[in-house]
Amino acid sequence: xxxxxxxxxxxxxxxxxxxxxxxxxxxxxxxxxxxxxxxxxxxxxxxxxxxxxxxxxxxxxxxxxxxxxxxxxxxxxxxxxxxxxxxxxxxxxxxxxxxxxxxxxxxxxxxxxxxxxxxxxxxxxxxxxxxxxxxxxxxxxxxxxxxxxxxxxxxxxxxxxxxxxxxxxxxxxxxxxxxxxxxxxxxxxxxxxxxxxxxxxxxxxxxxxxxxxxxxxxxxxxxxxxxxxxxxxxxxxxxxxxxxxxxxxxxxxxxxxxxxxxxxxxxxxxxxxxxxxxxxxxxxxxxxxxxxxxxxxxxxxxxxxxxxxxxxxxxxxxxxxxxxxxxxxxxxxxxxxxxxxxxxxxxxxxxxxxxxxxxxxxxxxxxxxxxxxxxxxxxxxxxxxxxxxxxxxxxxxxxxxxxxxxxxxxxxxxxxxxxxxxxxxxxxxxxxxxxxxxxxxxxxxxxxxxxxxxxxxxxxxxxxxxxxxxxxxxxxxxxxxxxxxxxxxxxxxxxxxxxxxxxxxxxxxxxxxxxxxxxxxxxxxxxxxxxxxxxxxxxxxxxxxxxxxxxxxxxxxxxxxxxxxxxxxxxxxxxxxxxxxxxxxxxxxxxxxxxxxxxxxxxxxxxxxxxxxxxxxxxxxxxxxxxxxxxxxxxxxxxxxxxxxxxxxxxxxxxxxxxxxxxxxxxxxxxxxxxxxxxxxxxxxxxxxxxxxxxxxxxxxxxxxxxxxxxxxxxxxxxxxxxxxxxxxxxxxxxxxxxxxxxxxxxxx
Amino acid sequence: xxxxxxxxxxxxxxxxxxxxxxxxxxxxxxxxxxxxxxxxxxxxxxxxxxxxxxxxxxxxxxxxxxxxxxxxxxxxxxxxxxxxxxxxxxxxxxxxxxxxxxxxxxxxxxxxxxxxxxxxxxxxxxxxxxxxxxxxxxxxxxxxxxxxxxxxxxxxxxxxxxxxxxxxxxxxxxxxxxxxxxxxxxxxxxxxx
Ligand code: SF4
Numbered sequence: 044x045x046x047x048x049x050x051x052x053x054x055x056x057x058x059x060x061x062x063x064x065x066x067x068x069x070x071x072x073x074x075x076x077x078x079x080x081x082x083x084x085x086x087x088x089x090x091x092x093x094x095x096x097x098x099x100x101x102x103x104x105x106x107x108x109x110x111x112x113x114x115x116x117x118x119x120x121x122x123x124x125x126x127x128x129x130x131x132x133x134x135x136x137x138x139x140x141x142x143x144x145x146x147x148x149x150x151x152x153x154x155x156x157x158x159x160x161x162x163x164x165x166x167x168x169x170x171x172x173x174x175x176x177x178x179x180x181x182x183x184x185x186x187x188x189x190x191x192x193x194x195x196x197x198x199x200x201x202x203x204x205x206x207x208x209x210x211x212x213x214x215x216x217x218x219x220x221x222x223x224x225x226x227x228x229x230x231x232x233x234x235x236x237x238x239x240x241x242x243x244x245x246x247x248x249x250x251x252x253x254x255x256x257x258x259x260x261x262x263x264x265x266x267x268x269x270x271x272x273x274x275x276x277x278x279x280x281x282x283x284x285x286x287x288x289x290x291x292x293x294x295x296x297x298x299x300x301x302x303x304x305x306x307x308x309x310x311x312x313x314x315x316x317x318x319x320x321x322x323x324x325x326x327x328x329x330x331x332x333x334x335x336x337x338x339x340x341x342x343x344x345x346x347x348x349x350x351x352x353x354x355x356x357x358x359x360x361x362x363x364x365x366x367x368x369x370x371x372x373x374x375x376x377x378x379x380x381x382x383x384x385x386x387x388x389x390x391x392x393x394x395x396x397x398x399x400x401x402x403x404x405x406x407x408x409x410x411x412x413x414x415x416x417x418x419x420x421x422x423x424x425x426x427x428x429x430x431x432x433x434x435x436x437x438x439x440x441x442x443x444x445x446x447x448x449x450x451x452x453x454x455x456x457x458x459x460x461x462x463x464x465x466x467x468x469x470x471x472x473x474x475x476x477x478x479x480x481x482x483x484x485x486x487x488x489x490x491x492x493x494x495x496x497x498x499x500x501x502x503x504x505x506x507x508x509x510x511x512x513x514x515x516x517x518x519x520x521x522x523x524x525x526x527x528x529x530x531x532x533x534x535x536x537x538x539x540x541x542x543x544x545x546x547x548x549x550x551x552x553x554x555x556x557x558x559x560x561x562x563x564x565x566x567x568x569x570x571x572x573x574x575x576x577x578x579x580x581x582x583x584x585x586x587x588x589x590x591x592x593x594x595x596x597x598x599x600x601x602x603x604x605x606x607x608x609x610x611x612x613x614x615x616x617x618x619x620x621x622x623x624x625x626x627x628x629x630x631x632x633x634x635x636x637x638x639x640x641x642x643x644x645x646x647x648x649x650x651x652x653x654x655x656x657x658x659x660x661x662x663x664x665x666x667x668x669x670x671x672x673x674x675x676x677x678x679x680x681x682x683x684x685x686x687x688x689x690x691x692x693x694x695x696x697x698x699x700x701x702x703x704x705x706x707x708x709x710x711x712x713x714x715x716x717x718x719x720x721x722x723x724x725x726x727x728x729x730x731x732x733x734x735x736x737x738x739x740x741x742x743x744x745x746x747x748x749x750x751x752x753x754x755x756x757x758x759x760x761x762x763x764x765x766x767x768x769x770x771x772x773x774x775x776x777x778x779x780x781x782x783x784x785x786x787x788x789x790x791x792x
Numbered sequence: 793x794x795x796x797x798x799x800x801x802x803x804x805x806x807x808x809x810x811x812x813x814x815x816x817x818x819x820x821x822x823x824x825x826x827x828x829x830x831x832x833x834x835x836x837x838x839x840x841x842x843x844x845x846x847x848x849x850x851x852x853x854x855x856x857x858x859x860x861x862x863x864x865x866x867x868x869x870x871x872x873x874x875x876x877x878x879x880x881x882x883x884x885x886x887x888x889x890x891x892x893x894x895x896x897x898x899x900x901x902x903x904x905x906x907x908x909x910x911x912x913x914x915x916x917x918x919x920x921x922x923x924x925x926x927x928x929x930x931x932x933x934x935x936x937x938x939x940x941x942x943x944x945x946x947x948x949x950x951x952x953x954x955x956x957x958x959x960x961x962x963x964x965x966x967x968x969x970x971x972x973x974x975x976x977x978x979x980x981x982x983x984x985x
Contacts, residue, residue, distance in 0.1 A: 046975060047837035054798040057835050064835075065828035070807035072823070076921045077928060080908040114899065116891050145890040147877045151868055157861060163871045166857075167815060167864045507871065551890070551915070677888050744872035748888070 095123060095602035096545030098526065100200055100518035101136035101143070102669040103221070104265035105526055107603055108133065108140075110519070110547035117141050117519060117548050125603040127530040127540045128267035135667045137266070139678040143517055144548070148675055148747055149501055150514035151552035160490055160508045170553065170563070177511045178567030180494040184466045185568075190214045191435040192466045194453045198473035200524035200544070201515060201557040204426075204582070205471045205498075208561045211426035212568070215436050216465060218450040220478040227445030228771045229384040232394030235443065235633050236402065238623030241380040241413060246611070248274040249534045250377035250411030252281045252368055256307055256397060258381050261291030262736075263664040267531040274532060275377065280411075283365050285310060287661065288689060288734050289727025298365055301729055303356040304659050304775060305387045305650035311396035312647055313351030314366040316343040318403055323370025325405025331619035333402050335632025335644065342632070342644035354647070356729075373404040375411030383664075388764015388773030389648035391443060395636075396645035402629040408620065410534060414611035418527030419541050419604075424576045424585040435463065441770030442639045449770030450479050451763075457488040467494040471557070472515070476504035476742070477670070480760035480774050483714075498560065501675060502745035516554035519547050522579045522594070523556065525586040529608050537608035541590050543583050543597055558582055641768050650764065650776060657711060657778035658694070658733045658790040662756040665736035674741050674749030685753035687723035689734040690781065691792070695724040698788035700781065707782045710759045715782070717742060720754045722781070730792045733779060796933070803927035805832070805976055810923035812969045813867070813878065816859040821852055829968070841971070844964035862963045875960030876953050880917030880945065883952035891915050898922070898945045905929060905937060919953070922946055923973065942977055950977065 048056075057064070090113070097108030097120065106129035111119035120140050122131040143149070153173035158164025168176075184192055190213030197206045198220055206217060222230070230240035247253050248271040260272050276282060276295060284296040285307055293299040302310060318324045319340055329336055352359035369376050378401045384390050406412035437452040438444045457465040468489060479485050489495055489508040497509035500517050515521075525543045530536070558579040565574055576582040584593050592604055613620070621627050625635055637643030653659050667682040668674070688706060695701070702724040708716040718740045728734055739753030757774075764773030781788050812825055826845065833842045849855045866875040876883075881892040899916035902908065902925055914921060922945065929938040954974050961967035 045838050045840045047839075048835075050976060050980060053836060054801055057801060064801075064804070064831060065824055066808040066832055067801070067804040069811060069823055069825060069828050070804040070927075073807050073811045073924075076910055076913045076918075076924050077902060077907040078910045079906055080903070082904065082906040114896055116896055142889065145892070147879065147882045147888065147890050148869070148874070154864065154869060157857075158871075164861060165864050165869055165871065166861045167868050502869065745869065745874070747873060 091118065094547045096543065096598060097123070097519065097547045097602070098524055098542060098544035099133060099137045099140060100524075100544075101140050101673065102265065103199075104268070105200070105524060105544075106133050106137055106266050107526075107542045108137070108547070109602070112548060115549060117144060122266070123602055125601055125605065126542070127538055127605060128528060129531075132266050132270075134264045134266055135682060136264075136669055136673060136679060139673070139676050140519060142676045142678045143500070143673075144519050144551070146501065146675060148745060149517075150499060150506070150512065150554075152514060153553070154509075154512040156510050156512070160495065160510070161486065163507055163509070165512070170555065173511050173513060174560075174563045174567055177496050178564055180510075181467060182568060184493055185212070188464050188466050189435070191216055191431055192464055193469065194218070194457065194465050194467065195469045195471065196220070196450075196473040196475050197471040200518070201521070202471045202473070204557045205469075205561050207426040208565060209469070210429040211573070212570070213429045213431045215431045215438065215448055216453050217447040218453055219447055220450070220473050220475070222445035222447060223450045223771050224385050224478045224774065225383045227385070228390040228766055228769050229380050229382070229394045231443045231445055231769050232391050233380060233398045235624070235636055236395055236398035236630055237407070237413070239415065241398075243268055243380065243382060244414050244416055245377045245379050246411050246414050246533045247271040247280070247377045247379070248532045249278070249375070250275050250280045251372035251375040252283060252411075253377045253379065254283045254369065255292055255379050256285045256311070256381060256393070257386070258379050259286065259290035259292050259663050261295070262666050263382075264666040270531050280377075281368060281372070283368065287729040287732045289725070290663070293727075298361065298368070300357050300361055300365065303354075303729070304661060304732055305389070306355040306647070308389065308393040308396050308645060308647040309346065309351050309354040310357070310362065311393070311400055312343050312346035312645060313348055313362055314369065315396070315400055315403055316346040317348065317363060317366035318370050319343060321367070321370060323367070323373065324403040325374050325618070327618040328374070328405030328407070329403065329631075332407075332622070332629055333631050334626045334628040335630055335634075339399065339631035339644040342642065342646065369400075369404060374406045374409045376404045376406045377411050378404065378406060378413070380413070385766065385771045386773050386775045387650040388766050388776065389650060390766050390771065390773060391768035392642060392646050392648060399631050399645055402631060405618065408611065408613035408617075410612060414533055416529040416533070416611050417539065417609045418529060419539050419590045419606070421525055421527060421541070421586045422589045424582050426573065426575055438770060441766075441768060443636070443768040444770045449765065449772075450475070451765055451772060452770065454479065454484060454488050457491060458484065466492050467496070468492050469495075470497045470499070470505045472499060474503040474505045474672075477738070477755060477757045480757060480763040480772060480777070482758055483761075498557070500554065501672070502743050504742050506745075507743050513560060514552065514554045515560075516546075516550045516556050518544060520550040520554060521546055521556045522583050525583060529611070533611050537610045539606055539608035541587065541592060541597070541604045542602055543587060543594065545594065545598065545602065636768070650773075653731045653778055654711060656789040656791060657780055658690070658731055659775065660710070660735065660756065660759055660777050660779045661732055661775045662735050662737040665738065668736065668738045670738045672738070674738060674752070675746040677748045680748050680752065683736070685720050686736040686739040687721045688754070688781070689723045689725055689728045691728050691730040691732075692724050692726045693792045694730050694790050695722065697792060698781065698790065700724065700783060700788065704783055708754065708759055708779045709782055709787055710761060711778045712761045714759060714761050716740070716754045717758055718751045718754050733781075733790070799930045799933065799935070802976065803930040806923040806927040806930070808832075809969055809973050809976070810920035810927075813920050813966070815863055816856055818852075818856060821856050826965075832972070833968070841964065841968045845968065848963065848965060858963060859965060862961070862966060866957060866961060866966055876956035878919040878953065879915055880919075880922070880949040883949040883956075887949075901941055901945055905932075905934060917945070917949075919973070926977070946977060947979070950974070
């Protein structure tokens with residue numbers, strides 16, 4: 044450094060002129076950041092305060108929290124002991140919420156991209172500037188191309204209000220990953236069968252048999268759900284797991300069926316046929332509460348154990364063993380409906396099969412069965428329904444689509460401008476680059492539109508493509524979600540609860556909540572007079588009002604209101620129920636599905652075979668990550684810094700691969716993984732399959748912890764299936780080879 | 793030369809340097825921060841920095857835009873990476889987090905000398921706040937406390953921050969300001985440097 048004078052000398056010589064120096068004038072005009080207060084004695088201890096009303100959003104389960112706050116700083120998160128669900132327990136991700144709150148990489152102020160989409164140059168701007176510009180650009184697009192030219196990709200509790208608002212403006216082009224790349228298939232299948240979406244409301248805690256189709260509980264962690272599962276196992280429930288991989292659940296199973304991927308429906312059909320053939324089904328429930336039995340029976344007739352054993356590549360004896368175990372324990376069988384169910388593009392029929400199997404076993408409203416928990420009635424405050432022209436509805440080709448529009452339809456319409464142009468993409472808490480397959484097409488769409496706005500709390504792959512990037516408050520700094528439900532163990536004393544998310548700490552930086560952001564945007568787009576609530580607090584109060592509650596009352600109750608509830612079990616002996624389906628019964632055969640030219644009873648639709656030399660890429664959950672959202676969390680990162688590729692030991696031996704080898708991958712279209720990972724060589728996976736945990740390998744270098752860590756499975760999924768009934772995205776349909784030291788290796792035994 | 797006058801000057805310098813790190817806006821630019829900085833550099837005889845400062849765009853709108861982008865890139869959020877978040881805890885070994893026990897320790901130090909964060913103030917270990925605190929201590933004649941604060945709460949992290957700004961700054965303005973902060977806060981050697 045070229046300063047030619049010492050500090051001491053400078054202060055001595057310059058001080059005469061000090062008052063005249065412009066810097067002194069400027070310095071003294073500065074706003075103080077510190078104020079005078081009585082002196083605190085050294086060592087004086089600021090106590091730790093327990094704050095109530097927190098609700099976790101590190102995943103969608105929304106466990107209720109308390110926060111230990113010392114001097115305004117959140118130092119520990121715990122489960123709220125009053126919670127009827129998680130009690131005082133939270134999982135690793137729940138604990139690590141503090142790291143999200145205090146992540147230096149988090150989005151702090153509204154940002155404008157003055158560079159390129161994909162290689163942004165950020166400039167901090169004020170909220171007024173950000174909202175003015177966003178509104179102006181949306182207004183131009185809406186005026187020229189219609190309200191449907193704006194597409195929204197929402198996710199998470201805070202996205203409810205923007206979703207409602209954009210629907211109100213008249214766009215049907217809203218696609219939630221939680222439906223189209225996750226549970227939408229399951230929900231629609233169960234609605235077609237039982238008339239309601241099942242959530243994960245299956246009474247594992249009191250089941251005699253727990254039947255998991257691909258669900259890998261233990262790696263897939265949701266606190267009260269695992270409590271139910273573990274209680275069931277402790278009580279002696281038999282566990283049956285269908286999974287091509289020796290998952291955490293498979294490791295606890297009484298019967299692990301290493302099924303060939305994509306053939307689960309064939310397996311389920313054969314199980315149901317066996318139950319029908321042996322008479323081991325709940326004949327009274329079927330007679331009194333189901334419809335379409337004869338067509339259903341006919342549809343299952345072909346599913347012999349021999350056929351299914353061959354199709355599914357499992358021993359016939361094992362298939363029969365599973366069927367007989369289920370039949371012997373009916374109706375107390377927990378046929379888990381799963382959650383992430385968009386696997387092969389033939390998924391509606393598989394979920395229908397799971398629902399029909401549940402019905403056949405009479406496993407409804409009984410201990411161990413599918414149940415309908417009753418919570419407390421809550422209120423609503425809504426923008427009201429939007430009206431859009433029918434010819435704008437891209438979802439019409441998928442008659443059983445979940446709410447919104449299939450994601451792929453939005454992307455293709457954006458790229459082709461057929462049948463109409465889509466000119467703006469808005470992502471709200473969703474990272475479509477890691478949720479939708481074929482990233483190159485998603486990026487092409489993002490580059491094609493006239494405007495991209497993203498609201499999030501952290502940099503994500505998608506934020507790299509934003510023109511305007513808005514910071515939201517984290518779930519620890521805001522009000523939003525109101526949750527109701529019942530005690531975690533359905534057999535315990537019936538209770539109900541209401542909890543609302545309340546901030547545990549003051550917000551940092553300039554994050555805002557979604558109600559504030561949307562209202563400000565709405566005012567600028569000419570909808571100021573239609574705003575349903577002035578603030579998120581008012582929204583929460585309106586939700587709570589029918590229960591006689593308010594934020595103030597819930598605070599006084601340490602965040603959770605409880606009261607006596609209703610048992611989810613029907614009175615003993617009751618086998619006749621009415622359901623909210625077309626027929627009022629459980630539809631083993633659905634006229635509605637049939638009349639839309641789909642199979643009215645569960646049908647097996649084969650998925651493409653694995654090409655020679657490749658393995659099918661399947662993916663799943665890590666217990667310490669929630670999709671791509673926790674990639675940058677250094678506490679969680681330390682627990683599992685990358686996602687090892689599981690590969691069958693015989694395949695590895697033939698290819699000359701060893702456990703711990705560092706590898707990359709290439710898929711059937713020549714797409715290479717951006718990063719590398721380590722190999723986990725194990726007999727615990729089928730030779731035709733490899734497995735990665737999802738939610739690694741972000742392409743955004745702004746994530747200083749998560750960037751380039753592990754392989755992004757989604758980057759390798761370029762072949763995907765669109766579920767014919769629902770339009771959801773099947774993603775276990777791509778094939779890969781392992782690359783080591785520049786050599787692409789054949790995957791074969 | 794009275795010690796008090798020298799202390800006041802040092803306090804003004806701290807405040808000025810802290811204020812120089814505020815997010816630039818038209819009012820900030822119009823107030824003459826660059827002119828004041830140029831004078832300070834002249835007093836210090838740091839000719840090279842003076843010349844660098846003169847290389848900044850002259851048109852106010854262009855200059856403001858460039859400074860806003862540079863400020864965002866260095867201190868807020870940036871692609872491919874934020875250069876140097878101006879928070880102490882982030883730069884400590886094993887750091888990587890905002891608002892840690894170190895931040896609390898810094899706040900406790902403020903309290904020991906009768907200061908509290910103003911409403912809406914940033915985190916306690918935010919660099920401009922620390923500079924303001926140093927100014928306040930200087931104005932109160934608390935020289936020993938100033939030294940103690942520098943040793944305990946400032947220097948442990950500032951070196952890491954400085955290195956990142958040196959390596960990552962593209963415009964001279966913030967690099968010069970941060971170099972000056974270093975100059976006015978580092979341990980004085982025998983010869984006064
Ligand atoms: S399961 Fe874990 S991450 Fe999910 S809400 Fe509960 S504590 Fe949070």
